[in-house]
Every structure is written in C-alpha cells, then in structure tokens.
Amino acid sequence: MDHDHVRDVDPAVADALEGELTRQEETLAMIASENHVSRAVLDAQGSALTNKYAEGYPGARYYGGCTYADEVEQLAIDRAQELFGAEHVNVQPHSGTQANQAVYFAMLEPGDKILSLDLTHGGHLSHGHPANFVGQFYEVEQYEVDTETGYIDYDQLERLATTFDPDIIVSGYSAYPREVEWERIQEVANDVDAYHLADIAHITGLVAAGVHSSPVGTADFVTGSTHKTIRAGRGGIVMTDEEYADDIDSAVFPGGQGGPLMHNIAGKAVGFGEALEPKFQTYAEQTVANAVALGESLTDHGFSLVSGGTDNHLVLVDLRPSHPDTTGGDAEEALEEAGIVLNGNTVPGETRSAFNPSGIRAGTPALTTRGFDEDDMREVADLIARVVDAPDDDSVIESVRSSVDELCAENPLYK
Numbered sequence: 001m002d003h004d005h006v007r008d009v010d011p012a013v014a015d016a017l018e019g020e021l022t023r024q025e026e027t028l029a030m031i032a033s034e035n036h037v038s039r040a041v042l043d044a045q046g047s048a049l050t051n052k053y054a055e056g057y058p059g060a061r062y063y064g065g066c067t068y069a070d071e072v073e074q075l076a077i078d079r080a081q082e083l084f085g086a087e088h089v090n091v092q093p094h095s096g097t098q099a100n101q102a103v104y105f106a107m108l109e110p111g112d113k114i115l116s117l118d119l120t121h122g123g124h125l126s127h128g129h130p131a132n133f134v135g136q137f138y139e140v141e142q143y144e145v146d147t148e149t150g151y152i153d154y155d156q157l158e159r160l161a162t163t164f165d166p167d168i169i170v171s172g173y174s175a176y177p178r179e180v181e182w183e184r185i186q187e188v189a190n191d192v193d194a195y196h197l198a199d200i201a202h203i204t205g206l207v208a209a210g211v212h213s214s215p216v217g218t219a220d221f222v223t224g225s226t227h228k229t230i231r232a233g234r235g236g237i238v239m240t241d242e243e244y245a246d247d248i249d250s251a252v253f254p255g256g257q258g259g260p261l262m263h264n265i266a267g268k269a270v271g272f273g274e275a276l277e278p279k280f281q282t283y284a285e286q287t288v289a290n291a292v293a294l295g296e297s298l299t300d301h302g303f304s305l306v307s308g309g310t311d312n313h314l315v316l317v318d319l320r321p322s323h324p325d326t327t328g329g330d331a332e333e334a335l336e337e338a339g340i341v342l343n344g345n346t347v348p349g350e351t352r353s354a355f356n357p358s359g360i361r362a363g364t365p366a367l368t369t370r371g372f373d374e375d376d377m378r379e380v381a382d383l384i385a386r387v388v389d390a391p392d393d394d395s396v397i398e399s400v401r402s403s404v405d406e407l408c409a410e411n412p413l414y415k
C-alpha cells in the first residue's frame with residue numbers, strides 16, 4: 001500500500017501514514033476494540049463519496065446528485081438488516097457514541113434517568129460518566145459487576161431499577177468478558193416500564209455471526225460500533241423496531257448530526273457484505289477460541305482473570321493478585337516496547353485510578369484477522385507473561401520484541 005498522492009503534496013503526513021501502517025504490520029494489536037479492515041473497506045472509505053453531501057435518507061435527501069449515495073446507503077442498510085435481523089437500521093451515526101446519543105435524544109428529556117454499568121466495572125463513557133454530556137444532561141445511577149465473580153450483578157441491577165425507577169436501562173459493555181443475559185435485563189426493564197438500550201459496540205461482529213446471543217428483537221434499541229469485532233470501518237449503527245424508526249432517524253439527523261459520512265457508509269456496506277460471507281462466521285468463532293486460549297494460557301502463567309475466563313473476544317487481567325507492584329500502566333508501557341499493544345484497564349473493585357489502573361485488557365479480533373490461531377495465542381500469552389514478570393528488564397523486552405517480529409512476519413497484514 002502506498003500513499004503516493006499524499007506524498008506528492010504532503011510528505012509530513014505521508015510519513016506519518018506510512019509509519020502507522022508499518023506500526024500495524026510490525027506490532028501485535030491487542031486492544032480489544034481494534035481490528036484491521038480489508039483493503040476493500042479501506043478503498044471504500046477513501047473514495048470520492050467523501051466529497052458528497054447527502055443530508056436526509058435514501059430517496060429523501062436535501063441535496064441533488066445523491067443517486068450513488070442512495071445506492072450505497074441502501075446497500076449498507078439492507079445488509080445490516082440481513083446480518084442482524086433488525087426491522088429498522090440507521091447506518092449514519094459517525095461512531096458508537098453518536099449512536100447512543102441518538103437513542104437518548106430520541107427517547108429521553110433532559111433530567112430523565114439512566115441506569116447503566118459503572119465505567120470502572122466495564123461500562124462506557126457514553127453510558128453516563130460525568131465527563132460525558134450524558135452524565136451532565138441526565139440523572140445517572142450505576143450498577144456493577146459482582147467483585148467476587150466478575151459477572152454482572154443482575155440482582156443488584158434489579159434492586160436499583162426498582163428504587164431508582166429509570167427511564168432507560170443500558171446494557172452492553174467495554175470490558176466485560178462474559179455473555180450478557182439480554183432477556184434478564186429486558187424483564188427488569190419491563191417491570192419498571194423503562195426502555196432497554198443494548199450497546200453491542202464491542203461484540204457487533206460476534207452477534208452478527210451468531211457467536212454471541214443477539215439482543216435484536218429483545219431490547220428496544222441496539223447500538224453498535226462498526227470497527228471493532230466487525231470489520232466495516234469506523235462508524236456507528238442503531239437498530240430498532242418500526243415503532244421507533246422515525247424517532248431514531250430524526251434523532252440522528254437532524255437531531256445530532258449534519259451530513260452523513262458517505263465514504264464511511266460505503267465502508268460499512270462493504271464490511272457488512274463481507275460479514276455475510278460464511279468465512280466471517282469462521283473468523284468470529286476463531287476470535288472467541290483465540291480469546292479462550294489466551295485466557296487459559298495466561299491463567300497457567302499465574303495471572304488472575306476477572307470472571308475467571310472469557311466467553312467473547314477479550315480477557316480482563318487483574319494484576320493485583322499476581323503482580324501487586326505492577327500497575328496496568330506499567331504493563332502497557334513495557335508491552336508496547338516489546339511490540340505488544342494493549343491497554344491498562346480498571347478492574348471491578350479498582351483500588352488505583354483510571355489513569356493508573358490495576359488491570360490490562362487484551363482482545364483477539366485484530367490478531368485473528370491476521371490469521372493467528374490458538375497455538376499462536378499461547379505463544380503470545382508466554383510473551384506477555386515474560387514482559388509483565390520483568391517489565392524493567394531490557395534483555396527480556398528485546399528478546400520478546402524479536403519473537404513478535406517473527407509472529408508478525410508469519411502473519412502479514414496488507415501484503
């Protein structure tokens with residue numbers, strides 16, 4: 001892949017783009033929310049549709065010249081409907097956060113009540129953190145995971161729903177390694193007459209492939225990101241029943257956004273098309289098998305996993321029992337030096353802070369895209385253990401770095 005046109009006019013940006021490409025080729029991307037899209041998705045996102053204004057929806061635009069914008073958006077919608085079995089899909093949200101914003105804006109008034117998972121327990125900023133507009137415009141109460149088991153504390157969720165009487169309950173998480181019981185949360189929402197928003201940002205691809213149970217048809221609203229476990233390029237999506245279709249569409253545009261990013265919607269169309277192929281099913285299954293192998297192997301190395309393992313694409317390691325003097329930040333930094341890129345993460349019952357947390361989160365979507373299997377994941381777990389056991393030992397970092405180089409060379413990305 002070259003960036004010749006960029007280089008002709010802007011060598012500084014071309015250098016950075018090539019640097020990033022090389023970084024991705026030569027490191028192990030284990031940030032659980034990241035993936036590598038196909039060349040086809042990259043091309044679609046880099047297409048002339050970036051030039052096009054298409055405010056409105058297919059067949060009802062506020063601008064002329066929308067023939068191909070309409071075609072592309074309709075393809076994205078049709079494919080998403082086929083993938084998820086949703087009655088209504090809006091593919092215009094610029095990101096998962098904007099998708100959530102649209103649901104709140106459509107269904108809530110300022111001051112209404114949101115019940116969601118605490119950020120340090122695996123929730124997301126857009127679920128009501130005080131630093132996000134959601135935490136400032138709405139009244140937020142938060143449930144937690146059981147700090148003993150690491151599983152969602154559904155009983156606490158039910159108690160809080162009864163006492164707090166929320167207008168909407170948010171499920172779906174950023175750092176939760178277990179299957180979510182959508183029906184159980186829906187029952188609680190029904191009991192207190194609240195809407196239920198299931199935010200599948202992380203597991204969009206797993207749900208599309210049927211590897212994780214689907215909240216579509218159960219929850220009132222399902223939102224997702226299109227660049228995490230599904231490889232459709234950066235963006236967001238909202239799914240709902242016909243009943244709420246108009247509310248959601250007008251909350252996305254004109255409620256919260258202007259012109260849709262048509263080039264990104266083209267990426268979504270291509271990525272959803274790829275996800276409809278049988279080999280995506282195999283990919284999603286392998287992603288989970290790889291996470292399970294990674295978790296088991298890390299456990300063998302003495303690491304403590306929140307919830308004891310995983311059902312999905314990520315593991316959350318609590319470093320406190322095994323490495324009480326190493327923070328998630330220390331581990332993240334040493335691992336990056338060795339070419340393994342993941343993030344320090346808060347753990348349930350966090351005793352440090354979000355800036356210097358006690359855990360690390362590691363995901364397998366990107367490595368699985370590169371062709372890594374369970375054996376490779378066991379090797380990666382060995383490498384992670386060597387670094388975290390000796391984060392200040394330069395010779396260890398150097399030797400792990402050369403093993404990472406070999407793994408990357410064996411599994412090239414955009415060659």
Ligand SMILES: *Cc1c(COP(=O)(O)O)cnc(C)c1O
Pocket residue numbers: 033095096097098123124126172173174175199201202225235236
């Ligand atoms: C990643 C994520 C989002 C959306 O993130 P964007 O970066 O805005 O796409 C929303 N909810 C959860 C639970 C997430 O993990």
